Amino acid sequence: MTALAALPVLLPILGAALAVVVSTSVLAQRILALTTLGSMVVVAAVLLVRADRSGPVVIALGGWAPPVGIALVADRLAALLLLVSTLVALAVLGYAISQRIADYGRRMASSTFYPTYLVLSAGVSLAYLSGDLFTLFVSFEIMLTASYVLLTRRTSVQTIRAGMTYVIVSLLSSLLFLTAVAMVYAATATVNLADLSERVDALPPGLRTVLALMFVVVFGIKAAMVPLHFWLPDSYPNAPAPVTALFAGLLTKVSFYAMVRTQTLLFPHDRPWTLMLWLAVATMLVGALGALAQNDLNRLLSFLLVSHIGFMLFGLAVFDARGLSGATLYAAHHITVLATLFLVGGLITRRTGTVALDRMGGLAATSPALAVLFAIPALTLAGLPPTAGFVAKLQLLQAGAGAGVGPTAVAAVVIAASFLTLFALTKVWVRAFWGRARPTVEDPDPHDELEVGTARTPWPMYAATAGLVAVSLAIAVFAGPLSAMTGRAGEDLIARVPYRVAVLGDADR
Amino acid sequence: MNPLTSSPDGDAAAPQPGEREQTPFESWDRPRSPWLLPGRCRTPRRRTLLLEMVTRGLFPTILVFSIYLLCAGHYGPGGGFSAGLVAGLAFVLRYLAGGSTDPGALVPIRPPVLMGLGLAIAVGTALAPVVAGEPVLSSTKLAVPLPGSGELEVVTSVFLDVGVYLLIVGVVLDLLRALGSGIERDMRAAGEEA
Amino acid sequence: MITPTINLLMALTVGGLYAVGFYLLLQRSLMRVLIGVVVLGHGTNLLLQLVGGPPARAPIVGSAPADTFADPLPQALALTAVVITFALTTFLLALSYRSFVLLGHDEVQDDLEDRRIARRGGPAAPLHQDAGPDGRTEDER
C-alpha cells in the first residue's frame, strides 16, 4: 500500500518506456496505454477515498523522511483532481485510438504518440502529488515537454506557428519557475513544501509577497491568467482534437492547482486577496469577450477556457474555505467539460470539414447525436442548472457573496462572464446546428493525419465523448458528497496544518 | 534565405511519393558490418583520415572511461549522467568521423528501444523494492559473492544509474539519428551537398 | 553559520545572462530565441547553484571536513536543471529545423486569425443572420 501514491507517476512512465520498446506492435501499444491509464484511474479513486476518509496519503520516497526525501502527497484536493484528470485522459485516449484506427487503419504504429501521451499523464500525476517544490518543477517539465511533442507532432505549415508560440512561452514560464525555485531556496534553504510553509512564515512579509507574486506569474502563464494568457488561443486550436482536449482539460488546471497549492500552503493571503480579485475579473472578461469575437470554433472554445480560469481564480481570491472549495469543484468540472467540448469540436470538424462557424450549418438536423453531445457540455460550461457547471459556480458565488462587498462585486462579473459564455455558445449553436445545412468542406489536406469532412466517424469516438459527458453529469448528480469533500479540502487548505502534519509529522514515525 | 532550399511553403524539391526514407536505422536488424572501413565511408573528398584514425583508437577507450564514471559516481564526480554523456560523445565522435552512412551499425539495437529500456530499468528499480515490502525508490546494499573470493558490495541505486546511463546513450544516438542522419537525408533530398 | 549571500560580481553575471537571454527571447528569429533560452538556462542554473552559498569545498565526504562543504542540494537541483535545459534545447533546435524545412525560414510569425479579427474591427454577421448567397460571409469574400 505504501507504493499507492507513487503508482500514478511511475506506471505511466514505465508504460511509456515499454511503449517505445514494443513500438513495432500497435496493438501492444494500445493495450499498454489503455491498461496503464485504466489502472491509474483505479489508483486515483482509491487514493481519493483514502485521502477523504483518513487524511492525506503520504509516501516518503526511498524511505527518506521528508524534507530529506521527496514526499508524494495525495490530499483531497490532489486526489480529486487526479481522479478527474486520469478519467479525462483515459476517455481522450479512447477517442484518439479510435480516430487513429479510422484515419490510419489498424496497423499504423507510432513511436511517438503513445509514449508521449503516457509521459504527459505521468507529468500531470506528479504535479498533483508532488510535495516538493523542485519535484513540482520537474513534473511541469515532464508534462510540458510531452505537450510540446504532442503539439508539434506531424506539424505542418499551418500548425508550426502555433507550436512555436506554445513552446517559446512555455519555456519562458519554465525558466521563470526555476528562477522562483532558486529564489525560494535562497531565502529558506529547503524545497519541501511542508517544510517551506513553516520557513516562509519566518520571512519578512515584504519578501513573502515577492515570492508569492513570482509564483503567481509562473503559474499564471501556464494557467492562462490574463494578461499572461495570449499564447493559449493562438496555440491550442491548431492541434488535433484529442491533443487540444487533453491540453485544455488538464494543463491549465494543473497550473491552477499548483497556484492554489503554493499560495495556500506557503503564502496565506488577506481575505479577500485583492490583487487576485482584479486578475480574476480581467481573466473572466477578456476571455469571454475574446470568445465572442471568434469565428473559429476551437478558438472560441479556447477563449472560453481562459474566461473560466478566471472563475477559479475568483475562488482562490476569496481565499476562504468556501472559495477554495468552489475553485476545486470548478476545476474538476472544468477539466471534464473543456475536454468534452474540444472533442465535440473535433467531431464537428470531422463532419463538416471546417472549424469556421460561418461555413457550418444545419447540424442539428443532419447529426442529432452531435447536437446532443454539444448541447449538454455547452449548457454545463455556461453554468446553467442543473449541470456541474452550475453547482460549481453556485459555490463560488456563495463564497463571494459571503465575503464582503468586493467579492460580491466580482460575483457580479462572474454573472456577466457566464452570460457572455452563453452568448458565445449560442452563437455556435445558431451558426453550426441551426440554419441551412451547408455542403461539407473538402479535406484540404487528404495526406495528413487528420481526416476531415467525412461522415465516417467510428462510434467509439462518440462513445468516448459521451463518456466524458457522463462524467460531467455524474459531478452534478453527486454534487452533494463532492461538495462536502471539496468543502473539507478547502478547510484543509486554509488551515495548512493538516498538510504539514501529514508530511512532516510522519517523519517522527 | 537559402536559395537552394524550398520555397517558403516547402513545396519544391518533393521526392516522389512512396519513396522510402533512406535512414539506415530502419534496417537495424540486418547483419551489421564493421565500421569505419574503406568503401563504406562518405565521399573521399570529405573524409578526414586523421579523425578516423583517432576515433578508432579513442572510441573503446572512451567507452571504458564512461563505465568507470558510472561506477565511480558514488564516491567521486561522475554517475550515470556524466557516464552516459561521455559514452554518447564517443558515438558522436564516431559519427563525425564516419558520416551518416555509418550510425546504422553503431549499436545492435535501435536508439528509441535503448532509451525505452533505460527508462524501464530506472522505473523498475524504483518499483522493485515494493515487491519486497520496501518503500518505492528505496535502495539497499546487496552483497554479491564473487566467483574468486570475497564479496562485492553493490548499492541497488546503482541500477538506477545504469538505467540513466542506457537512456542517455540512447538519447544521444537518437539525436544522431535525427539531427545527424535525418538532416543529411533532408539535405540530399533537397539537392544540397551533404 | 555562514550567511549565504550572492556576491555583487555573481549578481551582475546572473543579471547579465538573464537580460541578454530575455532580449534574445524577444526576437523573431527562432534560432535567436533558442539561443536566448540557452543563455537564460545558463543564468538560471548558475543562480540555482549560487543560492547554495559562496564557494566552498566539493561535498564529497572524506575529502574535507563536513563544515567546509558547499551546499550539495542546490548542486543536485542544478544538475537536474542542466539536463532538463539540455533536453529542451535540443527539442527547440529540432523545432526550428522543422520550421525552416516547412517555411523556408525560422521566424516566429504572427497569428493569422488574430490579425484577421484585428482587421475586421467589428463583429461578423449578426448572430442569427444567414451567410450570403454563396454560403460565405462578407469576411471571406
Added chain:
Amino acid sequence: MRVLALVVAHLALAALLPLVSARSRRGAFALAAVPPAAALLWALAHAPVALAGGVSSTVVWAPQLDLVLSFRLDALALAMVVLVSGIGALILVYCIGYFADSPEAPRNAALLLAFAGVMLGLVLADDLLTLYVFWELTSVASFLLVGQSGETRENRGAAVQALLVTVFGGLVMLLGFIMLGEAAGTYRISEIVELGRAGALGGGVVTAALMLVLVGALTKSAQLPFHPWLPAAMAAPTPVSAYLHAASMVKAGVYLVARLSPGVADRTAWWVTVIVLGLATMAVGGWRAMGATDLKRLLAFGTVSQLGFLMVLFGAGTRIAAVAGVAMLLAHGFFKAPLFLAVGIVDHATGTRDVRRLSGVGDALRGTALISAAAAASMAGLPPLLGFVGKEAALEAFLAEHSTRGALVEAGVVAGSVLTVAYSARFLWGAFARKPGVPDTPVHPPGPLLTVPAGICAVAGLVLGLVPGIVDADAQSYARAYPAGPEQYELALWHGIGPPLLLSALALVVGYGLHRARGTVGRLAGRFPAALSAQRAYEVAIGGTERLATGVTARLQAGSVPAYLTVILVVVILLPGLATLIGGTWPAQPLFHAVLQFPFAAVVLLAALALIRVRRRLTAVLLVGLIGYGVGGLFIVDGAPDLALTQFLVETLSLVAFVFVLRRLPAHFGAERPKPRTWVPRAVVAVVAGGVVSAMAVVLSGARRAPPTVSAEYVRLAPEDAGATNVVNAIIVDFRALDTVGEITVLFVAAVGVASLVLAAPPDRRRRRQRDVELPRKDAQQDEEVVTR
C-alpha cells in the same frame, strides 16, 4: 419526493417520446398529455391540504451548497399548477390536431412535455435555488421551442433573443438569490417570507438583492424594458405560444413577485419598481396591441399588458390586490390560451393571421368565433366571466387603499383596462369580422381536436366566473400571507353598484370607442418612435457587445509572440519586481568571494554581450558554448565538480547538435536590421527584467535566517545510509531519485519529439490548405511594428 417524481416522470417520458413518435406522431402527443393531466389530478387531490397551509417535500442534493430541492404545494402553487398542467394537458391534446403528421411533431412533443415538467417544478419550488434550476430550464426549453429547426432567420432571431434576455435576467436573479440567501441564512422561500414578515430581513444588501431578483422577474414576464422578446417569440408554432408565452412560462416572473411579495412588498424599492414598471408595461403593451396587424402579435402585446397588470396587483402588497391577482392570474390563463388556440385554428383554416386579409371567418368558423368571443369578453372584463370578477377586485383593491398611491394606480389600471377592452374588440373584429372591401377568406374546417381544448378553456373561464367561490377559496388562502387590511373582500359576481363597477363600465365604453376609432389609433400605434423602441435597444446592446468583444480582442490579442513575451516580462517587472523594491532590504554584500570568479564572469558576460550584436549563426552558437563553459568554470570555483562535469559534457553535446542543424540553416540571421523603436523598448524590458531577477536573488538570499539543515542531513546520511561519499550523487540517485527519474523522462520524451520532428514525413508531400493563405511577410513585419510601438 412525490413532486420530484412527477417532474422526473415528465422528463423521462419526454426522453422516450421520440421512440413513440417514430411509430405514431399523434400518439406521441396523446401520451405526452398524460403526465400533465396526472399532475393536475394530483394537485387537485391535495387541494384541501394546500389551501389549509401547504404541503412540503424535500430532496437533498448538495447540502454543503444549500442546494436542496424543496417543493411546496400551497394556494398560489395550486393556481399555477392548474395553469401549467391543466392548460398544458389541453394544449398537448390540441397539438394532436395541430401538428398532425408534420415532421415538426416529434421534437415539439418531447420538448413541450419536458417544458411542462420543468415548469411544474418551477411553480412548486419552495427554495430559491430549486426555483432557479427550473427557471433556467424553462428558458432553454423556450429557446428550442421558439427556434424549432432553426431554418428561418425569424425563428433563430426570436429564439436567441428570448434566451439571451431571459437568461440574462435569470443570472442576475441568481446573484440576487444568493445575496438574499446568504443574508437571510436560508434559501427556503417560505422561511425567507416569514423572516420578511417578521421584519427580520434588514439592510441594504437585502434591498440590493431584491432588485436583482426583480430583474429576473421582469425579464421573464416580459416587462418594460425587456418585453420585446415576447412578441418576437410569436415565431414559434401557435400551441407553443399559447402554452409558454401566454399560459405558463411568462407568468413565472409574476409568480416570483407573488411568492416574495408577502415578505417584502412593504419595501418602497420593491413596490415602486414593480408597480411603476407594471403600469408602464400595461400601457405600452396595450397601446402596441392596437397597432398590431398579426393576430398573434396582437395577443402577445396583450399578454405583455396583462402581465404588467398582474405585476401591479402582486406588487401592491395588499390583501385585496392579492386576491385580485390570483383571480386575474387564472383568468388570464383561461382566456389567453383559448385565444391563441383560436388564432391557431384560424391560421390552420385560412393560412393567414393578418387582420387585413381575414374577412368573414366568423361565419365559417362559428364555434371558434364563439369560443373566442367568450374568451375575449373575459379579457375585456365583461360579466359573468372570471376576467370580470378579477377586474372588479382589482379596481376595489386600489380604491380601498384610500391613499394617493391607490388613486394613482387606480387611474393607471383603468387606463390599462380601456386599452384592454379596445384590443379585445380589435381581436374579435380582426379575426372574425367581415371587412368591407376584403374578400371572404377561404376556410378549411378544423377538426374537433382543435376546437374542443380551446372550448374547455373558455368554458372554464365562464364556470369559474359563475361560481367565484372556487377561485375565492384559493385566493383568500394565498392572501392571508399579507397584512390584513381594514376591509374584507370576497370574489363575487355582484358587489352592488359601486365605484369599481362604474369604472369598469367607463373602461368598456371608452375602450369600445377606441376600437371604433381603430383607423386613427392603429396608425398612431403603428408609428411607434424608433428611438424609444425597446427592440432597438436590445439590438444595440447585443451588437454593441459584439463590437466591444471584437474591439477588445483585436487590441489585446496581437498574435505576435515577442509582444506576448514582452507582456509577461513586464508583469514580472511590475508584480514581483515592484514588490522587491518595496519590501526588500539590500543586504551587505561582498564584491566577490573568490578571485577566480573574475575571469570566468568576464568571459560569460563578454560572450553574452557579444551575442546581441552577432549576425553569423555559427558565431552565435560558439559564443553560447563559451558562456556554457564559463558557467562550468564558475561551478568548479564554487565547489561543484559534478555539476561542472555535466555542464561541460552537455555543453559539448549541445554544440554538436547546434552544428548539425546549422548545416542546413542560412549562415546569417535575417538581413534586416531592427529599427530603434523596435529594439529599444525590448532592450529596456529585458535589462530591467534581468535586473529584477538579480536584485530579487540578492535580497532573498540576504534574508535567509535558518541554516540549511536539510543539506546537513544529506551530508550526515550519505556515507552510511546511502552508501555514497559523493553527496551530490547520493542526492541524485537516492535521496531525490524521483527527480532523476523525472529528468530522464523529460530527456526521453524530448528525444522522441526531436525524432518525430526531424524524421516526420517530409512536408513537401503535403498539399497546402487553401483557407490559410499566408500573409505576405512584409505585411507581418509592419504589423509587428504596430504592436511594439
